[in-house]
Every structure is written in structure tokens, then in C-alpha cells.
Amino acid sequence: MLSMEMYPSLTLGPQRIGDCFYRDRQAPAHMPLFPPACDVAAKALPQRLLPPPPVPNHDPSTKTPKDEVKMELENASLWKQFSSVGTEMIITKKGRRMFPGLRLKLSGLNPSLRYILLLDIIPADNSRYRFQGGGWQAVGGAEARLPDRVFIHPDSPATGAHWQSRTISFHYAKLTNNTLDSQGHIILHSLHRYQPRVHVIEARDVLRWGGGQHSFVFPETQFLTVTAYQNNKITELKISANPFAKGFREDGMNSKKQRDARQKRKISVLTETLDIVNCDPCDSTMTTSTDLQALALASLPPLPDPSCGFRPEGASYQDTLVPEQPLDLGQAFMASQMSDIDISMDDGMQGTPSEVANHMIERSDTMGEPVYTSTFPAIQNNSSSFPPAPLPQSSSFSSLSAPDSSDPSNPQSMDYPSILSSSPTLSSSTTTTTPSLQQTSFTFPTPPPSNSSSPQPLLSSSSTPSANHYHTIPEPIGPHTPTDASFPAPSPTCQSGLQDQMSVHSLLTQPGQPLLGESMTCGNNAPSDQSSEAFIYPNILSANPDPVPVTAQPLHNYNSPAPSLPCSLHAHVAPPSFAFSSVPSHMQNRSFPKMSSSYAHHALHLPNLSHQGQASTFPPSSFTHPSSSFPHPHHPFQPSSCLAVSSSFQQSVSSVPSMPPTAHPQNLPNPSTSSYPSVEIGAIPQFNPAAPYRPEMVLHHPSLLPQLDPSLPSNLPSSTPPPALYPAFPSYPLRLCQDPHSSLSIPFRHLYRQHQHGHAHPQGPYLDMSTRAVF
DNA sequence: TCTTCTATCACATTTGAACTGC
DNA sequence: AGCAGTTCAAATGTGATAGAAG
Numbered sequence: 001m002l003s004m005e006m007y008p009s010l011t012l013g014p015q016r017i018g019d020c021f022y023r024d025r026q027a028p029a030h031m032p033l034f035p036p037a038c039d040v041a042a043k044a045l046p047q048r049l050l051p052p053p054p055v056p057n058h059d060p061s062t063k064t065p066k067d068e069v070k071m072e073l074e075n076a077s078l079w080k081q082f083s084s085v086g087t088e089m090i091i092t093k094k095g096r097r098m099f100p101g102l103r104l105k106l107s108g109l110n111p112s113l114r115y116i117l118l119l120d121i122i123p124a125d126n127s128r129y130r131f132q133g134g135g136w137q138a139v140g141g142a143e144a145r146l147p148d149r150v151f152i153h154p155d156s157p158a159t160g161a162h163w164q165s166r167t168i169s170f171h172y173a174k175l176t177n178n179t180l181d182s183q184g185h186i187i188l189h190s191l192h193r194y195q196p197r198v199h200v201i202e203a204r205d206v207l208r209w210g211g212g213q214h215s216f217v218f219p220e221t222q223f224l225t226v227t228a229y230q231n232n233k234i235t236e237l238k239i240s241a242n243p244f245a246k247g248f249r250e251d252g253m254n255s256k257k258q259r260d261a262r263q264k265r266k267i268s269v270l271t272e273t274l275d276i277v278n279c280d281p282c283d284s285t286m287t288t289s290t291d292l293q294a295l296a297l298a299s300l301p302p303l304p305d306p307s308c309g310f311r312p313e314g315a316s317y318q319d320t321l322v323p324e325q326p327l328d329l330g331q332a333f334m335a336s337q338m339s340d341i342d343i344s345m346d347d348g349m350q351g352t353p354s355e356v357a358n359h360m361i362e363r364s365d366t367m368g369e370p371v372y373t374s375t376f377p378a379i380q381n382n383s384s385s386f387p388p389a390p391l392p393q394s395s396s397f398s399s400l401s402a403p404d405s406s407d408p409s410n411p412q413s414m415d416y417p418s419i420l421s422s423s424p425t426l427s428s429s430t431t432t433t434t435p436s437l438q439q440t441s442f443t444f445p446t447p448p449p450s451n452s453s454s455p456q457p458l459l460s461s462s463s464t465p466s467a468n469h470y471h472t473i474p475e476p477i478g479p480h481t482p483t484d485a486s487f488p489a490p491s492p493t494c495q496s497g498l499q500d501q502m503s504v505h506s507l508l509t510q511p512g513q514p515l516l517g518e519s520m521t522c523g524n525n526a527p528s529d530q531s532s533e534a535f536i537y538p539n540i541l542s543a544n545p546d547p548v549p550v551t552a553q554p555l556h557n558y559n560s561p562a563p564s565l566p567c568s569l570h571a572h573v574a575p576p577s578f579a580f581s582s583v584p585s586h587m588q589n590r591s592f593p594k595m596s597s598s599y600a601h602h603a604l605h606l607p608n609l610s611h612q613g614q615a616s617t618f619p620p621s622s623f624t625h626p627s628s629s630f631p632h633p634h635h636p637f638q639p640s641s642c643l644a645v646s647s648s649f650q651q652s653v654s655s656v657p658s659m660p661p662t663a664h665p666q667n668l669p670n671p672s673t674s675s676y677p678s679v680e681i682g683a684i685p686q687f688n689p690a691a692p693y694r695p696e697m698v699l700h701h702p703s704l705l706p707q708l709d710p711s712l713p714s715n716l717p718s719s720t721p722p723p724a725l726y727p728a729f730p731s732y733p734l735r736l737c738q739d740p741h742s743s744l745s746i747p748f749r750h751l752y753r754q755h756q757h758g759h760a761h762p763q764g765p766y767l768d769m770s771t772r773a774v775f
Numbered sequence: 776t777c778t779t780c781t782a783t784c785a786c787a788t789t790t791g792a793a794c795t796g797c
Numbered sequence: 798a799g800c801a802g803t804t805c806a807a808a809t810g811t812g813a814t815a816g817a818a819g
Contacts, residue, residue, distance in 0.1 A: 093783080097808070130780085177782085190781075227782050235810070244809040247788035
């Protein structure tokens with residue numbers, strides 16, 4: 001079985017044990033905006049629920065390449081734009097794709113070995129949210145976690161060369177709120193916050209588990225699930241960025257203007273009909289018709305005398321009913337946003353849209369970076385990092401896009417116009433040199449010429465200029481990084497109910513003010529009242545106040561002294577009643593909602609796997625997420641950086657004694673401060689190399705064997721890995737389970753690409769989830 | 776009972792892979 | 798084989814409406 005430790009802060013219950021890590025007695029305690037760590041219930045889990053310690057990988061040769069596996073979020077800029085506003089993902093019963101989609105670049109894989117790529121989505125916290133006053137507020141405990149499902153990339157298993165030669169897209173993955181979903185979509189609760197994760201698993205590990213598993217988290221990809229968009233900014237962003245929503249753009253036939261025109265035409269037709277009816281002296285409904293007519297007319301431009309069904313000629317409905325109108329507020333906002341979005345519009349964009357796009361490009365060239373940087377206070381030299389709450393950028397998504405005009409993204413390289421796949425300017429933004437920028441001195445990668453998963457080989461990531469690679473973050477971001485930062489709980493003042501209406505400028509400045517001046521006061525002051533929990537969804541970018549030194553120590557340096565970790569694992573055993581002295585009571589109360597066994601069975605059912613008996617069961621322990629997974633909560637969040645720790649890393653740090661339980665209360669984050677002292681990873685048992693991690697047995701199916709070339713040297717060092725992108729982060733245990741219904745002889749690829757009902761999927765190799773059980 | 780919030784559905788439009796014909 | 802045009806399922810957000818919750 002595949003065992004991965006998860007990113008603690010991102011999970012509920014047992015998986016979130018690590019949440020309590022970001023506290024350090026020596027450093028000002030920072031209160032997580034959403035005290036996930038406070039999942040006392042999780043802490044209370046008996047040790048026996050923790051996943052077995054990883055089996056140490058004693059094979060140095062294999063270790064090297066694995067350790068250097070890096071993942072890069074290609075469309076990080078787009079994600080950041082969304083996250084700065086508060087990414088929302090529609091979920092429907094039938095399943096809805098994610099937009100933006102995850103577009104990734106992998107490097108550091110052994111070109112000869114086969115890997116399986118998995119996507120799963122885990123709760124970012126244990127709260128339920130509501131959109132109020134222009135922001136998201138936690139309004140209670142999360143619903144019981146549903147069995148986790150994993151989306152297996154259709155290309156899996158594929159060689160490292162395959163994965164590294166192209167953009168990897170998970171846009172086929174669908175989200176659903178149908179708990180009875182049988183299509184294999186990822187089941188999520190509405191109005192909850194989630195964090196996608198990507199796992200890279202060596203296929204050979206299915207046969208002989210012992211390493212080769214890497215999990216990656218991009219905090220900017222956190223999102224809230226909704227059944228209908230709550231924040232119109234998100235809607236506007238989606239419309240502007242998603243080709244499928246092109247029709248809703250201002251120039252589209254489904255734009256509000258056009259829709260209004262259509263509606264008016266309908267009303268007009270109705271009116272005419274009514275007029276005709278009204279002309280009938282025998283019509284007893286005259287009064288009603290008149291009312292309707294009046295109603296209809298009220299919304300119409302002056303029309304010629306409609307009496308008796310007279311239809312004026314010469315005046316087309318279009319002309320009559322759709323007079324030119326100045327941009328309404330929404331349109332104006334849209335335009336302003338558009339100008340800030342580095343969208344690679346289709347060539348099809350014409351007229352106004354093209355102009356808008358051009359404008360966007362131009363503006364992004366000139367303003368993108370500066371604006372971006374300007375929003376970051378030169379703060380946080382304290383490794384604090386994680387931020388703060390509503391970072392300036394959080395609301396200033398418009399400024400995030402920093403496309404490089406000189407490096408126009410290849411339209412083909414994007415499934416969707418990737419707004420920022422190419423935002424090299426960020427790296428160059430040394431001028432404004434805000435700490436965060438410096439930290440992110442790297443540039444955003446330019447999208448590869450070809451599309452994701454396209455069969456044709458693309459330039460390997462290595463071909464991408466190193467400048468476009470994200471530097472490895474020295475340490476994983478703290479648990480609060482994704483969770484807290486993304487949903488900063490602004491102070492009441494920060495939480496203006498008028499966020500929707502805030503101008504771009506206000507968006508840029510308002511949220512950041514607290515951050516700048518007060519550090520986390522805005523988000524962490526944790527007012528006792530619930531409004532304090534309101535936040536401007538993620539400010540991921542803002543979360544990166546600290547520049548990442550190029551010399552940052554890669555996470556995968558397992559052997560080196562553990563990076564500091566602010567937390568200890570003793571949290572596991574903390575009593576459920578544990579209270580955080582510095583945490584507002586309401587937060588304490590809701591931090592431990594529903595701690596049920598339902599929390600996550602991260603079990604992956606891989607069809608054709610034998611050993612059903614083993615696979616079929618998922619003891620709670622199998623998905624228990626030791627706090628260990630929390631590599632480094634204090635590390636400043638890096639935009640688009642991925643938190644990742646290879647399994648071997650997990651192993652290396654798994655046995656370090658945990659800090660005394662008593663430390664938690666003492667080390668609770670100080671609401672008023674944002675700095676989280678770093679803690680030695682070694683302090684975390686899970687990160688103690690001495691503690692062997694016993695990976696769960698990997699179930700495999702004979703059908704997979706042929707694809708896995710045993711003869712391949714498992715230890716082949718990969719070709720020179722490109723500059724570190726994202727270090728792997730530890731993930732929770734993930735199990736590959738056998739699908740009893742699947743054919744044993746069908747290789748993964750075939751399963752995933754099997755056509756449903758005999759038709760080819762019109763939009764590419766769709767993963768036929770129905771053929772596999774993914775739970 | 777009323778209000779508010781959330782979920783669902785149909786709708787019009789767009790996309791893009793597959794299909795067809797030259 | 799290659800190209801262009803057509804077909805059609807899937808995907809998009811919108812708006813109306815139903816249902817649940819308070």
C-alpha cells in the first residue's frame with residue numbers, strides 16, 4: 001500500500017494533528033487564523049492510530065533521484081489570482097471540473113522508472129464557511145469527512161520521462177457533492193475549504209514499496225466548494241479566464257447584455273402577445289394583461305405604440321432593446337480585473353476583448369510585478385511568515401498577474417488560458433523588492449508549448465529556463481500556511497462587508513494594512529466574535545512575505561539536521577478538551593468538530609490489484625495523519641511553492657521525540673503576532689530518521705507488473721534535475737486498494753482511457769472512473 | 776409563517792474531439 | 798495523408814425555483 005503522510009494542516013481529525021505545531025515558546029506565538037491545529041480530537045488520537053513509521057530507504061542510489069523530485073505549478077499565477085480573491089469551486093451532482101485546473105511540471109524523476117500521479121483533495125480545516133459581508137466566515141464545524149477519493153492521472157503509470165516531458169494536467173478531475181456518486185468523482189462538501197494535493201508514486205513501489213512517494217501541496221490551490229458562486233469577483237475571474245465561459249464575457253453572446261436583450265425580446269414578444277389579446281374586446285384578462293404589459297414595458301426602452309399588437313417595423317429588437325449602455329459597475333469591475341489578468345486569450349478574442357487582453361498584457365508588463373510587489377510589506381523578516389491574514393495581495397488579485405509580454409505563453413500549451421503561466425516578471429521584480437518578492441525571486445515558469453498530457457513530447461522541464469523554476473523552499477510551510485493564510489480572519493475592520501465593491505485599489509491596500517502594520521493582528525487578533533473569522537480568502541501570495549533565499553535548504557535534505565518545526569507531535573495525545581489559551585473561545589469550540597471515524601479514508605483503489613482483503617479495509621490508522629506531516633509551519637509561504645516532502649524524508653524524521661504536551665498551550669500562536677519560531681524538525685517524531693516508517697503494503701495487480709520493468713535499475717539517478725521547484729511534503733498514508741470489480745488484466749492506462757458507453761471522450765482521454773473504484 | 780440560505784435544474788453559449796467529405 | 802467543415806457531447810455561468818433551516 002502506498003503510505004504517505006499528509007500535510008497536517010490541511011486535514012481534519014487525525015490528519016491534522018500537526019496543526020498545533022506552529023507555536024514556539026521562544027518566538028511570538030501566532031494564532032492560526034483557523035486553528036486547525038486545534039483539532040484536539042486529532043491530537044487525542046492514540047498513537048496506535050498513527051501510520052506506521054516509514055521504512056527507511058537504505059538504498060542511497062534510489063534515494064537521490066527521489067529526493068530531488070520537484071513539482072512546479074505552471075499556472076500558479078492564475079491560481080494566485082483566484083486565491084487572492086478566494087477561490088471557489090463549483091461542485092455539482094454530476095461532477096464539475098476544477099477551474100483553474102492543476103497544471104504541473106515535474107522534474108527530478110528517473111526517466112526510466114514508471115510513476116503514478118494521483119490527485120486528492122483534503123479538507124483544509126474543519127470548518128464550514130458562509131459568504132457574508134463580502135468575505136468567507138467560518139460558521140461552524142465541518143461536516144463529517146467523506147471517504148477520500150483519489151483521481152489517478154490518466155497517463156498513469158508512465159515513465160519519468162513522460163511526466164517530465166509535458167505539462168501534467170488534472171483538469172479532467174471532477175468534483176461532486178453527491179455522496180453517492182458512482183462515477184468516481186472526488187466527493188466534497190459544499191461550503192468547505194479544501195486543499196488539492198498531488199502525489200507522485202513510483203510504480204515499482206506498487207510492487208515493492210519502500211520509498212519513491214512524493215506529495216505536493218500548492219497552498220494557492222486551496223478553494224472553497226460552492227454550488228453557486230458567492231463572490232462575484234470569482235465569477236468574473238472564471239468568466240474571463242475559462243474558455244468555456246467565454247460566452248459570458250462582455251462580448252459573448254451569453255453576456256449579461258445579450259441575455260438582457262434576449263429577455264427583453266421575450267418580454268417584448270409577450271407584450272405584443274398581450275397587446276393582441278388585450279385588443280380582443282372579449283378578453284376578460286384585460287386587467288391582468290395590462291399589468292403584465294406594464295411590467296414588461298417598465299423594463300423596456302421606449303417602444304413604439306404597441307397597441308393592438310402593432311409591431312413596429314424598422315426597429316429591430318436589437319436596436320431597440322439593446323441600446324448601448326455604459327459599463328455598469330460590474331462591467332467596470334470586470335474590465336478593471338481583466339486588465340490585471342494575464343490571460344492568454346484565444347486568438348478568437350476580438351474587438352473589445354482583444355483590446356482588453358492586450359491591455360492586460362500591457363498593463364501586466366508594466367504594472368503586474370510592481371503592483372504585486374508593492375502589496376507586500378517589507379515585513380516578516382521574521383520567518384513568520386505565514387501570514388497573515390488578509391494579505392494585501394489577497395485581495396489584489398488583479399495585480400498578481402505579471403505576464404511577460406516578451407514571453408507570450410503558447411496558447412496551445414494551456415488547456416485554458418493560463419493567465420500566468422508565464423509570469424517571469426515576478427522573479428525580476430527586484431526593484432520593488434518586497435521581502436515576499438525577494439523570497440519569490442524565482443520566476444513563474446512559462447507554459448510548455450504543448451498541452452498537458454498530450455502525447456507528443458514536450459520540452460522537458462529542464463529545458464525551461466531555470467529562472468522559471470521555483471526555488472525549493474527550504475522548509476515546508478507551516479500548517480497554517482495554506483489554511484490560515486488563505487483564509488485569514490481579518491479583524492472586523494478588515495472584514496468590510498463591502499469587499500465585493502471595493503475597488504481594486506482598496507482591495508490591494510485594505511487587507512494588507514493589517515498585515516503591514518500589525519502583522520497578523522488583522523487576522524489573528526481573533527476577536528471573540530465570529531465576525532473576526534471573516535476573511536478574505538486566501539492570500540497566498542501575501543503569505544510569502546519572506547523572500548526565499550536561493551540557498552534555501554531543500555526539504556528533501558533528509559539527512560541534514562531537521563529544519564525547524566514549530567510544532568511537536570505530542571498533540572496526538574492531547575486531550576480533546578484541550579483549550580488554547582490564546583485562542584478565542586469560539587475558535588476553540590469549533591476547532592474540534594465532528595471527530596469521527598469517517599475522517600478520511602485515504603484509500604486509493606487501484607483496479608486490478610490483488611490482495612483485496614488487505615486493500616479492502618482501511619483501518620483508521622491507515623489514514624491517520626500524524627502531525628509529522630507538518631514539516632515546517634513557520635516557513636514563510638512561498639507563492640506557488642509546493643510543500644512537499646518525500647517519503648524518505650518522512651522516514652528520516654519520524655522518530656524524533658515530540659515536544660512536551662504542555663508546550664502547546666504555551667506555544668499557542670499569539671493572535672497579535674505572526675511570527676512562528678521555527679522548530680527543529682527533529683523535534684517531531686515523524687521526522688525523526690531514527691524512527692523507521694513502515695509503509696503499508698502496496699497492493700498491486702499482476703496486470704501492472706508488465707508495465708513495471710523490474711529490470712530497470714530502481715536506483716538510476718535521474719538526469720540532472722532542474723533547479724529545485726517544489727520540495728515534496730509528507731502526506732498522510734495513502735493506500736492503493738484493489739478494485740474488486742475491475743479486470744485484473746487491464747493496465748491502468750487502459751482503464752483510465754476506457755471509453756464509456758463506447759464513445760470516445762470528446763475532450764480527450766477521460767478517465768473512466770466508472771471502471772475503477774476510487775475511494 | 777416568513778425570511779434566508781443552499782441546492783438543483785434548464786438554458787444559451789462555447790469548446791474541442793471525433794467524424795465526414797474532398 | 799492532409800485539410801476544412803460539421804456534429805455533438807461536455808463544459809460554462811446565469812437565473813429561476815424548490816427545499817431546508819432558523
